[in-house]
Amino acid sequence: MGSRCSARGAPRLNFAVRALALGNDSVVEGIEVVVVSGTGATYLPAGRVARMTTTPDGPLADEPEARPTSPEEAVLQEAEAVLEQALPGAEAQLEVLDAGRRLLLVHAHPDDETINNGVTMARYVAEGAQVTLVTCTLGEEGEVLVPELAHLAADQDDALGRHRVGELAAAMEALGVSDHRFLGDAGRYRDSGMMGLPSNDRPDAFWQADLDEAAGLLVEVLREKRPQVLVTYDENGGYGHPDHIQAHRVAMRATELAADPAFGSGAAWAVSKVYWNAIPESFMREGLRRMRQAGDTTFFEGVDPDGEIPMVIPDELVTTAVEALEHVDAKLAAMRAHATQITVDGPFFALSNNLGNEAWGVECYRLVRGEPGTERDENGRETDLFAGLD
Ligand SMILES: [Zn+2]
DSSP states (O other): OOOOSOTTOGGGEEEEEEEEEOSOGGGGTTOOEEEEETTEEEEEOTTEEEEEEEEESSOOOSSOOOOOOSHHHHHHHHHHHHHHHHHHHHHHHHHHHHOSOEEEEEESSTTHHHHHHHHHHHHHHHTTOEEEEEESOOOTTOOOOOGGGGGGSTTTTOOHHHHHHHHHHHHHHHHTOOEEEETTSTTSSBOOOSTTSGGGGSTTBGGGSOHHHHHHHHHHHHHHHOOSEEEEOOTTTTTOOHHHHHHHHHHHHHHHHHTOTTSSSSOOOOOSEEEEEEOBHHHHHHHHHHHHHTTOOOTTTTOOTTSOOTTOBOGGGOOEEEEOGGGHHHHHHHHHHSTTTOOTTSHHHHHHHHHOTHHHHEEEEEEEESOOOSOOOTTSOBSOTTTTTO
């Protein structure tokens, strides 16, 4: 809060004020809030909150600084003092409650969010929802696909993590996501590498993290951002990567703990719907079939479209399909931002070229906690993660 109620005279100040009546008093506990409107000031009891945006009515220059000369002006100055004291701590929470729909995603490495949920994130940002991404590691053990950057790899300079922080930021910019953070801050947990590698055993590897400690860090975010919807991986982490499995465990544990008033500090928060990322079996089979017909052998190399298919779940378990074709370009831009991990001439982009926008414009989910909405598409699936909540 800046100094807006200057001693320049109340009539010059024009305040746009929005007062929110909040159901949960704990958010504003102990805060007395002042609503200032026009030239007057009104005090509201704690439990009602005002958020102010101010527009000075005309330029404030050319006037000597004056002491308060009227009771009205004195009230405005007092209002300013109260607001400046009261709001800094509460402001973040007010911002949170400003967005009706709040989505939080938990991922293992930078790039997982874009591949799994790129159009979903872009769609909800565009619709005005609050979208928060929590990434658990920096992806230090990733393969580097850009030859000039090969020296960043873990077995050379071991500087890939720092580089991927920048890639993630660029990807989130492409999707319009401004709130992205690392679990317990960047570098707290290290990429464990693929299952069975010695990097799994490093004490700082996410795979070695104490579950409740890591979940406790996520509880803080859940209680701050208060998402109605949480998205993470299934218990196999989609494809068995230790960090994906761990991200799943941490997300599920944190969801439980956040709702428990006896745990930790801050007001308890119960997430209404939990989704796991899902790839329907038929979708992958069809995609593979068309890729092979188009002559591609590198996408899921060696996998037969009619044989056993990895990473998928039976179609009937998929509850939700979020379609957002208009955000495919943003998703592809975000993929390009993850340049060390995804090559533009690689299978992901070939998939897009061969299958068209639907390959990337539809993202599927399995609802595992909460009630599905009643509106369904032709496959009997929800089309909105927030269905039934509004
Ligand atoms: Zn990953």
